[in-house]
Amino acid sequence: MTFSSGVLGRLAVLGLLGGIFQLTTVSQVSIFGVPADLSPLLVASVGFLTGSVSGAVFGFCLGLFVDTVLLQTLGVNSLVFTGIGYGAGRVRELRDPAHTLAPVLVGAAATAIAAVGFSLLQFLLGVEAPVSLQLLRQILMTIVLNTLLALPVYAVCRRVLLPFLPDDPRRRRRRAYTTGGLSPLSRA
Amino acid sequence: MHDKVVRRRRAVLAALVVLSLFLLTAYFGESSGGPLHAVQRTTMEVVAPIQEGANRALKPFRDLFGWFGDTLDAKEERDKLRAERDALGKELAEVTVQKRELEQLKGLEEINSAGGLAAYEPVTARVIARSPSSWYQTFQINKGSSDGVRVDQPVVNSAGLVGKVKEVSDGNALVMLLTDPEFGVSARSLESGEPGSVHPAVGAAGDLRFELVPNAKEVRRGERIITAGTSTSARVSDLESLYPRAIPIGTVKRIEAGEGELDRVIHVEPAADLHSLDLVEVLIEPGADLRAQAP
Numbered sequence: 399m400t401f402s403s404g405v406l407g408r409l410a411v412l413g414l415l416g417g418i419f420q421l422t423t424v425s426q427v428s429i430f431g432v433p434a435d436l437s438p439l440l441v442a443s444v445g446f447l448t449g450s451v452s453g454a455v456f457g458f459c460l461g462l463f464v465d466t467v468l469l470q471t472l473g474v475n476s477l478v479f480t481g482i483g484y485g486a487g488r489v490r491e492l493r494d495p496a497h498t499l500a501p502v503l504v505g506a507a508a509t510a511i512a513a514v515g516f517s518l519l520q521f522l523l524g525v526e527a528p529v530s531l532q533l534l535r536q537i538l539m540t541i542v543l544n545t546l547l548a549l550p551v552y553a554v555c556r557r558v559l560l561p562f563l564p565d566d567p568r569r570r571r572r573r574a575y576t577t578g579g580l581s582p583l584s585r586a
Numbered sequence: 587m588h589d590k591v592v593r594r595r596r597a598v599l600a601a602l603v604v605l606s607l608f609l610l611t612a613y614f615g616e617s618s619g620g621p622l623h624a625v626q627r628t629t630m631e632v633v634a635p636i637q638e639g640a641n642r643a644l645k646p647f648r649d650l651f652g653w654f655g656d657t658l659d660a661k662e663e664r665d666k667l668r669a670e671r672d673a674l675g676k677e678l679a680e681v682t683v684q685k686r687e688l689e690q691l692k693g694l695e696e697i698n699s700a701g702g703l704a705a706y707e708p709v710t711a712r713v714i715a716r717s718p719s720s721w722y723q724t725f726q727i728n729k730g731s732s733d734g735v736r737v738d739q740p741v742v743n744s745a746g747l748v749g750k751v752k753e754v755s756d757g758n759a760l761v762m763l764l765t766d767p768e769f770g771v772s773a774r775s776l777e778s779g780e781p782g783s784v785h786p787a788v789g790a791a792g793d794l795r796f797e798l799v800p801n802a803k804e805v806r807r808g809e810r811i812i813t814a815g816t817s818t819s820a821r822v823s824d825l826e827s828l829y830p831r832a833i834p835i836g837t838v839k840r841i842e843a844g845e846g847e848l849d850r851v852i853h854v855e856p857a858a859d860l861h862s863l864d865l866v867e868v869l870i871e872p873g874a875d876l877r878a879q880a881p
Contacts, residue, residue, distance in 0.1 A: 422637055423644040427651040429658075451598050458602045462609075466629045467637070472622055473610030480602045523614065 442508035443555035450487030457483030505548025693744020706869035746834030746857030796852040
């Protein structure tokens with residue numbers, strides 16, 4: 399994927415709007431007793447769609463934005479999201495999973511890594527919080543909730559970035575049929 | 587070419603990780619007035635109006651989700667409160683029963699000491715079964731012959747006479763209520779002192795009649811009727827009655843005037859609430875006072 403100003407602009411808008419939507423709305427709505435966290439899903443989806451480098455950069459920027467706006471220790475979310483974006487991109491580059499539910503698995507894994515990584519870093523930084531069953535339950539519930547949201551978030555990211563994505567062979571074939579092209583069967 | 591791409595990728599990752607760690611260390615190490623904190627505050631001030639606008643614009647969306655969440659929470663809370671209500675209801679019922687029993691025990695204790703029934707060696711018993719008839723003409727108690735209960739012994743509660751023992755087994759007894767058609771007791775009006783006998787009114791559940799009263803016109807409405815302590819009237823003989831004297835039977839509810847003196851019908855309302863009996867006493871020595879008076 400080539401990084402034109404268009405794709406950079408769209409990624410910036412996606413990150414900004416996604417971040418604000420997360421902070422102003424999603425964080426304030428509790429389902430199963432916990433709010434969903436769209437940030438790791440966004441990073442994982444972008445990484446999964448665009449590749450490891452852009453995923454890592456997007457993750458770093460979104461993490462920095464979240465840390466800045468929430469007045470948290472700078473660098474914590476950046477570090478975690480960088481890893482998530484990079485990892486999601488590498489999954490696409492190495493495996494190229496074609497299954498429709500692959501983004502769901504990637505999203506679930508990204509949420510788990512984000513939750514555990516964030517907690518670990520907080521402990522390393524000396525933030526005093528007991529490792530309680532409630533904390534583990536919250537992490538688990540966030541993973542479950544994010545797993546349910548992974549597919550819609552991925553769909554939105556894909557739609558936003560679609561013009562800049564490399565042509566998918568399956569999509570190209572479908573387009574050929576609908577614009578009057580002949581199917582391999584009819585040609586035979 | 588491939589190596590170049592790999593090197594570039596790794597370099598970007600390393601740079602970002604290093605940058606993150608640098609930010610983390612620098613931020614953690616500086617005071618709250620440091621440059622990174624200042625940048626953070628400035629950014630927050632810039633973003634705050636956007637956040638506020640977004641917050642307002644997205645409020646309906648948030649409310650919608652909040653409504654779903656609240657509904658789920660409310661359902662959960664409702665189930666919890668229902669369970670709590672059921673538990674409290676059960677507890678309340680238990681406490682109410684205990685309170686009622688306590689009141690009855692208190693009443694029995696009072697009638698034993700103040701009413702003088704202690705002399706008749708009362709045995710407290712619990713009602714364990716009742717006749718399914720709406721008139722409750724018999725009921726079963728948890729005391730029997732092993733407790734000294736015998737047939738025909740009087741049964742009372744804190745309000746007055748309830749009936750008499752009809753049948754006895756080793757651990758239980760069947761009590762006939764004073765509204766049973768077979769029941770009869772020699773009685774006396776308390777204020778006018780007129781003797782007579784009390785029988786259930788035929789065809790009128792819960793109604794008693796004070797009959798065979800020589801001077802029935804002397805009896806007034808509201809007058810209390812008590813046991814006479816003799817088999818019939820005092821004029822016949824002082825035969826030992828099944829029932830000790832002066833146990834309240836009921837109150838004169840109404841008087842129907844007849845052609846003659848003996849045609850007057852005196853209706854008596856039982857003193858004891860026969861529909862709500864939990865604890866009663868069987869007087870296992872009903873003739874104790876007569877024996878004590880004997881020379």
